[in-house]
Amino acid sequence: MKAAVLVFPGSNREGDVAQAIELVTGRRPAMVWHGDGDFEKTDLIVVPGGFSYGDYLRCGAMAAQSPVMAEVKRRAAQGVPVLGICNGFQIVTEAGLLPGVLMRNAHLKFVCADIHLKVETSQSLFTNRYQGGQVIRVPVAHAEGNYFADADTLKALEDRGQIAFRYCAPDGTVDGAQGKAANPNGSINNIAGIFNETKTVLGLMPHPENAVEPMFGGTDGIGLFEGMVEALS
């Protein structure tokens, strides 16, 4: 699997995700600068975390209009898989590759913690190494992760099975008081990650790339990368 990792001014997790990809593929991904309107063809495009363009105007808004994203949109339309993590999730929603928006966390604080996620489906090129309903532990680090979509969009996402991950308690409970306590940012329906309709674009706020080696404190994120390698090699 050949991957490209985009780099914007203010990206800061591009190295982390590149390392995670290299760990499972043995191959360093191509690092692509935001000003590049064209880059080598790859099996996967990753939009990494950080604070692209200083989060000016709205997080992800400036990056979504950059030359490289125009090309990413073209390739996504042809079915090239795109993975947006954290700021990358914000960028792909601003670019219109995924519906909805990431708003300021409901409690207004930056949240940096290990959280639990319920994997909603194993039926995607991103999640095939997990079981549907499996609980994994990975970190989050963001101030704007509060997912919001209008009622019609939300219903469509739920009906079509486009929810990839939900924040949950360690035992997998999503609803009720416990579920609310396990929601780190106020996201509607506890949504932590979503797919597009064809499940070739995934956006998520948590950082699976920071849970790939025991020294990181957990390895639950490696399944995402191994699953992609299996699906795309």
Added chain:
Amino acid sequence: MKARVHVTLKNGVLDPQGKAIGHSLNRLGFPEVGDVRQGKYIELELAETDEAKAKARLEEMCRKLLANTVIENYSIEIVGEQAGQ
């Protein structure tokens, strides 16, 4: 000409920043303050003399970049050359 764009959150969209500002004002001795909504104000200098054309272009700017219409509304105001100087 000069234009002013206001970007505000749509009704029903939670505005935690506005809420925090409201609470702070209440604490500071302004109990009359109820709901507070925070928005953005953007001033633009335009090389355009036709007001209708400018408005149409500003609409496009708002939809493409200045506002995220999933959660935000925008309003456009054209101000004369002299205003604000």
